[in-house]
Amino acid sequence: MPLIPDIKLLLGAVVLLVVVRVLFTRRPPHPLPPGPKPAPLIGNLHQLPKSLQWFQLYHWSKKYGPIMHLSMGGQPLIILSTHQAAHDLLNKRSARYSDRPRMVMSGELVTRGMHMLLRQYDERYRLHQRMEAPLLNLRSASSYRPLQDMESRQLLFDVLAEYDEVGAKGVDFHHHFERAMASFIYTVNYGYRLRTGYEKELMDGKRVQAEFARTGQVGAYLVDSFPSLNYLPRFLAPWKKEADELYELECRLHLGNLDKGLTNPGWNFSKHMKQSPEGRDMPKVELAFDLGILADAGLDTSTVALDWFIVAWITTGSSWVPKAQKLLEEVVGRDRLPTFEDRPKLAYIDAIVCETLRWRPVVVGGVPHFIKVQDSYMGYHIPANSIVLANAFAITRDESVFGPDVDDFMPERWMVDEKDVKAEPTIDACGLNVSALKDLPQTGFGFGRRICTGRIIARNQLFIQMARMLWAFDVEPGINEATGQRPKITAEITPANCTEGFVTLPKPFKVEMRPRGQWVRDVILRSGTTHGIDHAEVLNQAAKDRERA
C-alpha cells in the first residue's frame, strides 16, 4: 500500500475533526476564573511549591481574587478564598458541591472506599452520616463533658509532675495534649483510656494517620493523576502491594479496637453503632473503619489547635493572657479548677478558642470538595468534574468578615460589643454563652454537608483545656540544654516553623509550664490523678444523659 495517500487521508480526518469540534462543541458561556497562566499539558503543576502550597494559594488569591482556576495537569481546580465565595458555593449549593475528588491510592486502595472523609456523597455516605451524627450533635456532646473534664484534669496532673522533674527545661506539651485528646476519643469510641500516650494502639493510629497524609498528597502517586494506570497488572503497579500492606495495618488496628469496644465494660460508640438500625447489618470492617476514622479525626486536630494556642500565648499573649487570667480569677478564684459550669461566664475563653482556630486553622489548606456538573459563579464558568477547595488560610484572613489586623491574635474580634450584651444571655446545651459571642463563621471546620461532624466535641475540649491551662500556668519556651538559652519562638509561617501534611502544626519545642502559685499546685494535687475513676460508670452516665437530652 502506498504511504502518501494514507497520510493525506489522516490529515484530512484530523482537520475534519477539529472543524467539527470547533463548530459543535458548546463553548461555556462564561470564561474560566482567573489564575496563574498554565503551561501546556502540565497546567500549573510546576508553579506550586513543594511545601506550604496553601500559603502560595493565599498569595495568588490576593492577585486573582475570591475565585481562582488552576489546571493540575488538565484537572480543573477551583480555589475559593473569601468566606462569601465558599458560603455561596459550598453552603448554599451544597447539593452539588458535596462530593470528594477521586483519590485512587488513599481512598480506593488503602482504605477501600471506607474512609468517611473521602466517601462520595451518595446513599452509602448518608447512611453512615445517619449513624454517626446523633452521637456527635450538641445534646450528645454535652453528655461527654465529664469525660473531657477527667482527661483535662489528668493533663494538668501530668504536666505538673513533668514540670517538677524538668523545671525550666520545659515539658513536652504536644505529647500531653495528644494523650489527653486521644484518650478522650478512645474512651467514647472503644471504652478504654490511654494512660501514657505511648500505647501500641495509639502508635499504630499515628502511623495510619501519617500514611493517610502521605498517600493523599497531591502528586504523591501517578495513579491519582492517571487512574487508568490502576488497570495495570500488579507486577507493573508497585503501589498496589504498598496499598495492601497499609490496608492490612489499618484493618488490624480498627477491627482490634472494635472488638475491644464491643467487650469493654460500659456504654460506648462501638456498642451503640453496632446496635443502631444502620450498623446492625453493616459488614464489620465497614463499621470498624467508621469508628477508626472518628478516632483519627479526633486525635490530631484538637491537639494541633492546642499546639497553636501555645504558640499564640508565647508570641502574642501579653495582650490577651492577663485579661483571661484576671477573668478566671474573678469567676473561679483560687480554690478549685475552672469547670464547664463556669462556661457561661467565661465567654472570653471561648473567644480564645475561636481565635485560635481562625488564626491558625488546623486543616489549613482545606479539604477538597468536588462538583460533577458544570456551574457558574460571579460570571465565571466552573467546569464539570472540578475539584473545589476552600483555602482555609485565605478565608480566615477575610477582612470583610473578621475585621482588620487579621494576622494578629485578637480574641476581642469574637466578643459582642458591651452595649449589645443581652441581659438574659442565651446559653446552649454545652454551656456556651452564645449571645456573648459574635456570630462569625467557624470556617476552620469546613463547609456545607461535609462540615466537620465533631466540631462541637472539639470546641468543648478546647474550652476546658484552655481555661484550665490559663488558670494554672505561666508559659515560656523551655531552656535549651545545649545552648542554655530559651529559643525564640516565632509565629512566622515558613517551612522551618511548620510541619507539612493533612494538618499543619508548629515544629516541636518544649515549654516551661510554671504553676502560677502554690494554690495551683494545691488544687491540682488535691484533684489528683484520675486513673482510679471507673470510666465505664462515667460512660454509662453519659449514655443516660444522652437519652434524657
Ligand code: HEM
Ligand atoms: C479542632 C478540631 C477539628 C477541626 C479543626 C476539624 C476540621 C475538619 C474539617 C476542615 C473537615 C472537612 C470539612 C469539609 O470538607 O468541608 C472535617 C471533617 C470531619 N471531621 Fe473534623 N475537625 C476537628 C475535630 C474533629 C473531631 C473531634 C471529630 C470526631 C469526634 C471530627 C470528625 C470529622 C469527620 C467524621 C469528618 C468527615 C466529614 C465528611 O466528610 O462528611 N473532627 N473536620
